[in-house]
Amino acid sequence: MAKQHANWSPYDNNGGSCVAIAGADYCVIAADTRLSTGYNILTRDYSKICKLADKCVMASSGFQADVKALQKHLGARHLIYQHQHNKQMSCPAMAQLLSNTLYYKRFFPYYSFNVLGGLDNEGKGCVFTYDAVGSYEKVGYSSQGSGSTLIMPFLDNQLKSPSPLLLPAQDAVTPLAEDEAVDLVKTVFASASERDIYTGDKLEIVVINAAGLRREYIDLRKD
Amino acid sequence: MSTSSVELPPKGGFSFDLCKRNEMLAKKGANPPSFRKTGTTIVGLIFQDGVILGADTRATAGSIVCDKNCEKIHYMAPNIYCCGAGTAADTEAVTDMVNSQLQLHRYHTGRESRVVTALTLLKSHLFKYQGHVQAALVLGGVDVTGPHLHTIYPHGSTDTLPFATMGSGSLAAMAVFESKYREGLSKEEGINLVCEAICAGIFNDLGSGSNVDLCVITKGHKEYLRNYQVPNHRAHISSKGFTFPKKTEVLLTKITPLDEKVEVIEAGDAMEE
Numbered sequence: 001m002a003k004q005h006a007n008w009s010p011y012d013n014n015g016g017s018c019v020a021i022a023g024a025d026y027c028v029i030a031a032d033t034r035l036s037t038g039y040n041i042l043t044r045d046y047s048k049i050c051k052l053a054d055k056c057v058m059a060s061s062g063f064q065a066d067v068k069a070l071q072k073h074l075g076a077r078h079l080i081y082q083h084q085h086n087k088q089m090s091c092p093a094m095a096q097l098l099s100n101t102l103y104y105k106r107f108f109p110y111y112s113f114n115v116l117g118g119l120d121n122e123g124k125g126c127v128f129t130y131d132a133v134g135s136y137e138k139v140g141y142s143s144q145g146s147g148s149t150l151i152m153p154f155l156d157n158q159l160k161s162p163s164p165l166l167l168p169a170q171d172a173v174t175p176l177a178e179d180e181a182v183d184l185v186k187t188v189f190a191s192a193s194e195r196d197i198y199t200g201d202k203l204e205i206v207v208i209n210a211a212g213l214r215r216e217y218i219d220l221r222k223d
Numbered sequence: 224m225s226t227s228s229v230e231l232p233p234k235g236g237f238s239f240d241l242c243k244r245n246e247m248l249a250k251k252g253a254n255p256p257s258f259r260k261t262g263t264t265i266v267g268l269i270f271q272d273g274v275i276l277g278a279d280t281r282a283t284a285g286s287i288v289c290d291k292n293c294e295k296i297h298y299m300a301p302n303i304y305c306c307g308a309g310t311a312a313d314t315e316a317v318t319d320m321v322n323s324q325l326q327l328h329r330y331h332t333g334r335e336s337r338v339v340t341a342l343t344l345l346k347s348h349l350f351k352y353q354g355h356v357q358a359a360l361v362l363g364g365v366d367v368t369g370p371h372l373h374t375i376y377p378h379g380s381t382d383t384l385p386f387a388t389m390g391s392g393s394l395a396a397m398a399v400f401e402s403k404y405r406e407g408l409s410k411e412e413g414i415n416l417v418c419e420a421i422c423a424g425i426f427n428d429l430g431s432g433s434n435v436d437l438c439v440i441t442k443g444h445k446e447y448l449r450n451y452q453v454p455n456h457r458a459h460i461s462s463k464g465f466t467f468p469k470k471t472e473v474l475l476t477k478i479t480p481l482d483e484k485v486e487v488i489e490a491g492d493a494m495e496e
Contacts, residue, residue, distance in 0.1 A: 039262070039391050039429045146286060157467060183461055190458040195288045197262070197429040203458075220458040223281070223425045223432030 011063050011111045012037055015198030016048055017147030018059035019188060020117035021159070021181050022125030022140050022173045026209040029117040030185045031059040031145075032193070032220060034201040044201035044222065051213065053078055056091040056118035057206050058098070061145030062132070063111035070110050073101060091118035095128040095136060102134030109133050113144035118208055125173050125208075140172030147192035147199040154188055178207065186218060193221040237355065262430020264392025265295060265306035266420045267361040268404065269385045270413035273370045273441035274363035277417035278306045279392065279425050280450070281432035288432070294449070296438045300325050300336040302445065303364030304438045305345075308390035309357040309377060317358045321345050338364040338371035342381060350379025359389045365440050392424025392431040399423045410439065418452055425454070 018031040035046035049059045050071045058074075060067040077097060081089050089097070095116050102110055109132045116128040116136075129142035141159050143151040159174050174181065185205060193200040200223070205216040245255060262283040267276045282290035297305045297318035303325070307314025321344045325336045342362055349356055360375040374387045386404050388396040399420040408416065417437060424431040435452035438445065 036429060041427060041429065150287075158465065183463070186459040187461045187465075190460070193458055194291065197283060197286050197288060197432070218459060221432075221455050223455045 011066075013062060013111070013146075014042070014064045015146050016061040017143060017145035017151060017189070017192055017196070017199045018048060018061050018113075018115050019143040019151060019155070019185055020059060020115040020127040020129075020141065021155075021176075021185065022117065022127040023176060023178060023181055024125065024173055025119075025123055026178045026181070026207060027057075027117040027119060027125035027127065028178070028181050028185055028205065028207050029057045029059050029115065030189065030203060030205040031061065032147075032189060032199050032201060032203055034199065035064060036198055041201075047204055049204055049206055050075075051206075052089075052094055052116075053091070053118070054088045055208055056089065056094045056116065057208060057213070058114055058116050059144075060112045060114045062113045066110040067112045070101065070112050070114075074098060077101075090121050091116065091126050091128075092120055092138075094118075095126075095138070098128075098130065099134040099136045102130065102132065106133050113148075115142050115144050117206075119210075123210055138172070140174055143188075145199075147189075147196040150192045150195055151188050154191070155184075158184060178209065182207065182216070189220060237352070262392075262428070262432075263295065263308040263390030264388065264396050264421055264424025264428060264431040265308050265361050265390050266388045266396050266400070266417055266424075267306065267363045267372045267374075267386065268400065268408070268413060268417060269363075269370050269372050270408040270410060272410060273365045273439065274372055275410075275413045275417050276304050276306050276361060276363045276438040276440070277421045278436045279421055279431040280434045280436060281425075281430070282311055283430055291433050292450070294436065296436050296447070298322060299341050299362070300329070300364065302366055302440060302443075303336055303338055303341055303362070304440060304445070304447075305341070305363070306361040306389070308359045308361075313356045313358040314360065317345060317348060317356060318360070320348070335366055336364075337366040337368065338362065338373070339368075342371075342373050342375070345375050346379045346381050349375065349377060354378040361387050361389050363438075363440060365442050370440075388420065388424075390424070390431065392421075392428035395423040395427040396420035410441075414439065414451075422452070422454060 015036040016032050016034055020029045031048040033046050034044055035042040051057050052074050078089055114130040120126045127139050127142055128136050129139050130136045141155050189203045200221045203218050203220050207214050262281060265278045276296055278295035280292045281288055282293040295306055297307055299305050299322050305318050321341055324344055329336055354377045357377050359377055363372045372384055372387055374382045374389055386400045403416055418435050421435045433455055434450045437448040437451040
């Protein structure tokens with residue numbers, strides 16, 4: 001008898017897209033605010049972005065229950081770090097922690113597709129991109145989620161990422177100014193909302209720079 | 224004489240020869256490509272003077288929008304229109320086919336087509352194909368016997384109703400109809416109610432979106448209102464535009480001049496287009 005497969009899945013996909021772009025002295029992290037299941041919208045006003053540390057922000061799409069659990073776990077670990085080291089975790093440190101946390105559940109994964117963005121210890125923008133089980137890479141820009149197949153090729157075209165295999169190792173951060181990068185993100189989400197049914201409603205943009213963290217919202221298509 | 228066999232014309236209908244192979248492939252993980260479906264909200268209602276049909280304009284292939292402004296209200300006869308939900312190819316093909324059949328029937332009888340004729344032609348075709356032709360239709364029109372509105376399901380069953388909705392957004396639209404519909408609506412009220420119902424589908428159902436199309440049919444007159452409402456605009460247009468400096472690299476250029484072997488005769492009749 002062929003093995004019987006479960007007719008219940010512990011996972012669900014709540015849709016949505018996230019993007020992060022690293023600049024010379026800033027980092028832009030953005031995600032839409034639509035939470036959906038199947039063909040229904042659960043809410044138009046859900047934040048997929050979480051501040052993990054002063055200069056470190058994570059945006060996650062996928063199964064939001066797992067994302068919430070992951071955010072809680074990382075928040076708790078960060079608090080312990082602060083007590084033990086008397087300082088905030090840097091973005092590269094948080095990046096490694098996230099990778100290890102995801103791989104810890106290698107055989108019952110967090111259904112969470114993450115991009116981590118922030119400033120490193122020198123104040124330069126950095127973006128880390130992940131798969132569901134913790135494989136990660138430092139990149140100049142990335143997108144995850146249902147609209148990523150629509151967004152990524154356009155970012156590749158506009159931000160011209162050099163191949164990570166080239167030596168000497170080239171700087172991946174974009175030479176664009178902060179406002180140009182934010183404009184690019186808005187355009188990219190406007191386009192993704194046109195063609196991806198799971199992306200839309202509102203766009204939440206978080207910008208981290210030397211001055212701190214600022215948040216911006218713009219309306220997207222609601223259909 | 225050559226011994227090759229003459230190709231017989233296909234017998235018509237569907238060939239199910241590849242079904243077993245497809246099943247085997249699916250088991251091994253090679254799934255067939257998704258069809259273009261019209262995720263869809265389609266509605267119809269009967270008002271004082273006739274029938275109003277409404278539809279959204281989004282066509283999806285999986286979770287991607289493949290057409291942002293497609294036409295889902297199909298012409299069947301001068302006094303009959305049909306909205307289609309389900310697989311786009313199926314709705315197009317079946318409405319096209321019955322449209323032609325109705326026209327031939329009009330020539331044969333010399334009379335205006337009746338809605339029940341279209342209904343019977345559609346339902347018998349769909350029943351014959353046992354639900355494999357995935358077309359869910361809202362058929363409406365005004366003929367000598369008065370205004371009519373019907374829904375037709377993919378397996379061939381039909382309902383005759385004063386107001387109807389079909390498609391993935393049908394629940395959202397029906398919620399509006401059930402709250403606000405009453406008999407004897409005026410044309411204004413009917414149009415507004417249909418727009419509200421379609422908008423409910425557009426904004427609350429992810430399979431429906433973009434614009435509202437309407438068709439108002441009354442005795443001896445019809446109005447096809449394409450894009451009656453356009454409630455969804457592009458969210459953001461960059462003021463400075465984008466440049467695309469990356470050009471395709473030319474790695475190798477090789478030009479082989481061809482020898483002319485054919486003599487071109489200048490005089491002679493031009494080929495018919």
